[in-house]
Amino acid sequence: MTAAVLITNPGDDLLIVHPTDDDAPWQLPGGIVEQGESPLDAVRREGLEELGLLLDVREHDLFAVEWLQATRTGRRDRLALLFAGPVLHPADTDRITLQREELKAWRWATRAEAESMLHPAIAARIVGPLQTPGSAVYRETRHEGTL
Template structure:
């Protein structure tokens, strides 16, 4: 059977998880294949997979942790405009994960083909360590439980 190069119209989808500790610090990771940019644990939603299932899978694969995420843990959804030629605009789902205890973080086992480091970051540090669009998703004004923020990130020409 021939493999088609057809690319469906629409937007790719990513899912990430906002994991915190008892001091309200955010767990951020550093990709093994990049030099500076850090991000939240997460990645691409695969074909046939829901965003919440992708978020659970990515945390399990990247950190070796099993997190109990539910649909109601949706924190933010953002439409992110493509900024480079050949890229497509995408939807980014962010789920609020559980508060991790020291026993949880002691079990972190990085997927070395994807990540080379993780660390805790304060909300102030997040503003400088993460891409500005990602930081804006998670340091926005506090939300009430059960509410979701919808954002749009557009390029400078928009």
């Protein structure tokens, strides 16, 4: 299971992060939910680890859930949860401290920029208004005939 967060600014731009791997696409802050950890706790932990920010994300901020079918034999299906996060202002972004072992950069991206820079599966989860808690979207990604 993975959990990520949509962090926006007052102009409705998305905060995206780039891993240290140059070949990897830009991502949303977040990561793998650890054993015994809730997805909400994972988003908060990842916000603190990756960005150095205490994120005020709550249960009703669930934005999207996607079930992803395994793409290879030996792999397991997984769930990806996406939460609508806080709106950050310049004073907030001045406090961002990247986790340099995992991330080399962050930036604001318009919706169109984010769709072209993020992995297509992640970009596909970002539908509808970005700051509308309580209106979660459910998706399924199937890979017929790949196993």
